[in-house]
Amino acid sequence: MPLPAALTQFLASVHPYDSLPDPVLAHVAQQCALHNVAVDERLFSLGDTVSSLYIIVSGEIEITDEAGVQLSILGSRNSFGERALLRGERASRSARATSASEVIALPAEVFHQLIDQHESVARFFDRRRPPPRTGNSLASLTVEQLMTRAPVTCTPETPIRDAAALMHRHHISSICICDPDGFHGIVTLRDLNSKVIVGGIDPLEPISGIMTEDVLTLAPQALVTDVLHLMVERNIHHVPIVNERGLLGIVTQTDLTRAQALSSADLVGRIARAEDASEMARATAQIPQLLVQLVEAGNRHEVITRLITDIADIATRRLLSLAEAQLGPPPVPYLWLACGSQGRQEQTGVSDQDNCLILSDDLTDAQMPYFAKLARFVSDGLDRCGYFYCPGDMMATNPRWCQPLRVWRGYFQTWIAKPDPEAQMLASVMFDLRPIGGDKSLFDHLQSDTLEAAAKNSIFTAHMISNSLKHQPPLGLLRGLATIRSGDHRDELDLKHNGVVPVVDLGRIYTLQGRLRPVNTRARLEAALAAGLLSASGGADLLDAYDLIASMRLELQTKQIKAGQAAGNYLNPSSLSDFERSHLRNAFVVVKTMQSAVGSGTGTLG
Missing domain, CATH: 3.10.580.10 (CBS-domain)
Known part of the structure; x- marks a missing residue:
């Protein structure tokens, strides 16, 4: 078979080229070259100009970062080189054959033409690129x-x-x-x-x-x-x-x-006018449909989770207002705060509630029952709206988390001074606190003072770093993904606890190290990059990795909702293409590398 015809036949079996019209695919094949690559031969090295996208026909290619750390071993039908081509930069990675290989070289100009002219190719290689925006049309x-x-x-x-x-x-x-x-x-x-x-x-x-x-x-x-x-x-x-x-x-x-009417603003308006929790629940029941529409309209993951979280915030404030209408004015100022995913503004299609109350130090024992009733009214209402009770009882209904400001100061001082395992866990949760409703002045100095004290205590910081490394990316031996080995989710990946949470934990550590104020994970990574806690390349890699994992999680939940299932976090990697699996694994490798850097205390990371 003539070479162009053979290349056409091979590319037609590889996504996204299989989506191209036959004449376009034939033209692409005519522009390609087939190269035989010897063992240990490099296709490009760190700092080189990358002139082609490479597609592996046979053999294996090792990708390493600037420190020589192996990021991936790619096999047949995988591509590499797109990172430098998309960014218009010199190579920040090296590519070396670990066995005799055959690779197709697709010239850079042809690659860019495909990106510009074919949306399926553009979306495949650049997951950050949104599809044409159509809103709720x-x-x-x-x-x-x-x-x-x-x-x-x-x-x-x-x-x-x-x-x-x-x-x-x-x-x-x-x-x-x-x-x-x-x-x-x-x-x-x-x-x-x-x-x-x-x-x-x-x-x-x-x-x-x-x-x-x-x-x-x-x-x-x-x-x-x-x-x-x-x-x-x-x-x-x-x-x-x-x-x-x-x-x-x-x-x-x-x-x-x-x-036509469904939007986050529509749901917010309905909740803000609701007369009781049942009416609010009818609005929040549409959150899964809203999530699907937001994802399929091409919104970025941090925009989607912010909009979804805004609905929870409004529901909380409306419930606080309804509680005050029923119980009467509060006897002293108070502040309702959220932690967990609501605190970080990262709620998805499935969320429990994590919250607490900070009360004025003027509180008397006789006034405490008012706030116990208020906490119960709001938490019960949130549960009715689909934000189910926290399994760990991290809620304002727990008397431990409904206390005057002086008690909260004592909590944080004790956790920092004596960082036992419980203190580490509680501090991790409470460092994600965000005011929702009430007197925000009760939190201002508490947050800044706590960050200052925590950053100065190297023992506490070391314990927090150790605690943050308990959630590991699901990386197996060689180039595999480590799936769950037994139970209901056997052979699946947990995109929450082994995907998103490790990055959330890293963001929290950077917050402590830099005394940074953001609570949202992506905002924390950007602030850490700006503060020099992350190198330019390391920060960019971690942001890209987080974006891919978080976006893939939302896409999974969208598919589940459309199939009539409850939104979840478990992904079967067999449902992914070779390319998607490779990039997901690369993202996990980046996270693991950054965890290692934090754990070893190497300073500026990446």
Whole structure:
């Protein structure tokens, strides 16, 4: 087979080139060269100009950083060199063959043309690049994202009266008619009115007698605009969604209205006006749908988690207001604070509540029951809204975390002076505190004074560093990923505790070392980079690694929500392409390298 044809055939089996039109793929192959690389031969070294993207056909290529630390060993169908090409920089890594290899060299100018002209290629190589922004436009949504899953159904033999009762009970305007043979039709409130109430059909007759059989349906892959156009053209208000297996869901005019209106601002407004926790819960129940829309609109992970966290903040402040309306004005000033993911403004599709109360030192014992009731009212309300109770009881309902300011000062002084394991754990949680509602002056000096005292105590800092290294990236021997070995999540990766949390812990250590004020993890890394706690290259690598892991976690949760599952953190690496697995592993290697630097106390990292 001629070389261009052979290259075309190989590239057609490698993503993202398999997404290219045949003429484009053939043209790309004609521009490529195939190189045989001997053992120990270098494709490029630190500081070299990288002139090509390399795609491995066979063999193995080792990638090392500026310190000679192995970052990855890449095999067939993996690419390398894109980092320097995307950044327009000289190589910050070295690439060496560890076995006799064949590699395809794709010239830099061709690579950049593909990036500029083909979104699938651009998104594959640069995960930070957002897709075309469409916001909440209906044009950007598929029916599958919007439809009501598992709609209420009945059999064709069901009496009309019983079907009407089902509709009333579920507060719906239509019911789908199904049996083991499949989907047969639909009955709407308009049918009941025109055929039964006005038309006089006996309500004890089977529902099949009034159902619409030749129903206009759509497939789940259709665009929501297809639904809208169908409704307008045919003057209908309900569109069943079916595939070869039968009925999957239904889209109504109400669903369309909700899709157009749903935004974080919409949810915030509804929560801020809510009269009780139940009304708030109806709004927060839409957070998973909002998460999907934010991810699929191409927003960065730190923007998405900030918007999601804002909703929790508003819910907390509204509950505090409702509590005061019920209990009366607070007897002394107080401050409600969040810690954990809410404190760091990093909430995703699944979150518990971590919070506490700082009370004025003017508090008397007789006034304490007021704040116990306030804490219970707010925590119960948050649980009703989907922010479930903290398994470790790190909540204001625990008397230990509902105390005057002087007690809180004593807590931090004791933790710093005697950093036993419990003190390390508690300090890690409490260093992520962020004021939510109340008198913020109760926290200002506490935060700055605590950071100052902690940074000056080298023993405490050393213990905190040791504690931060307990969460390790899931790296296996050679070039594998270390998946969970048993239990419900066997052969999966925990993208929270072994992915995001190690970076969160690093950010907290940099905060202590530099007396930095940010609480958000990415803001902490940026502040550490600006303060010289991280070298330019080390900081850039860690930010890139964190962005990839955090984004992959949100993408996982989006897929789970769209599949009708609860959002979670466990990823099966077999669901990733070779390229994605390689880059995820590289991100974990960066995190592990930075952990080693912190643990060894080498000063400016990276």
